[in-house]
Amino acid sequence: METKADNIFLIGFMGVGKSTIAKCFNHMRGMEVVEMDQIIAEDNGMSIPAIFEIHGEEYFRNQETELLRQMQGRTNVVISCGGGVPMRESNVEEMRKSGKIILLTAKPETILERVKDNHDRPLLENNKTVEGISELLNKRKEKYEKAADLIINTDNKIAVEICEEIIDRLRKL
Ligand code: S3P
DSSP states (O other): OOOOOOEEEEEOSTTSSHHHHHHHHHHHHOOEEEEHHHHHHHHHTSOHHHHHHHHOHHHHHHHHHHHHHTTTTOOSEEEEOOTTGGGSHHHHHHHHHHEEEEEEEOOHHHHHHHHTTOOOOTTTTTOOSHHHHHHHHHHHHHHHHHHOSEEEEOTTOOHHHHHHHHHHHHHTO
């Protein structure tokens, strides 16, 4: 019987903790981490804001799709996805082929607290208010939830706790 690859795709809005939880899976489970933004920035030799500025958002989204395709054939990898990845249906199909999709969530207030001093996210640069974050979050919510095999809230939880919750709930799927 063919077994599906056991990768984990962490999805969700900017600042929900995808990168932190990916690192936790690396420590707890020895899974290799793929940090999508970091790889795209390295491949292009420039920061994410510079990619948006010079090449435009569409170019960046195509880079995300291409990187996801490269995950086929990989196993035991935890992928920290950029927050916009599940907005493309084809990206969701690609993720489903090689693993489980975990949606991390947090309140807009928590997200604001986590992103307020960071300048690497062009879509938030002029939107760093609870209202701005809530508006974009509401536009995306349906697609995030539709894509997810599991939904995990991260408010007031530490990384290890979240990781253990994911492992436990994945076992019961
Ligand atoms: C984006 C999220 C960012 C990055 C880019 C766009 C988005 O990644 O890919 O700034 O559209 O939500 P993180 O979710 O890792 O911050």
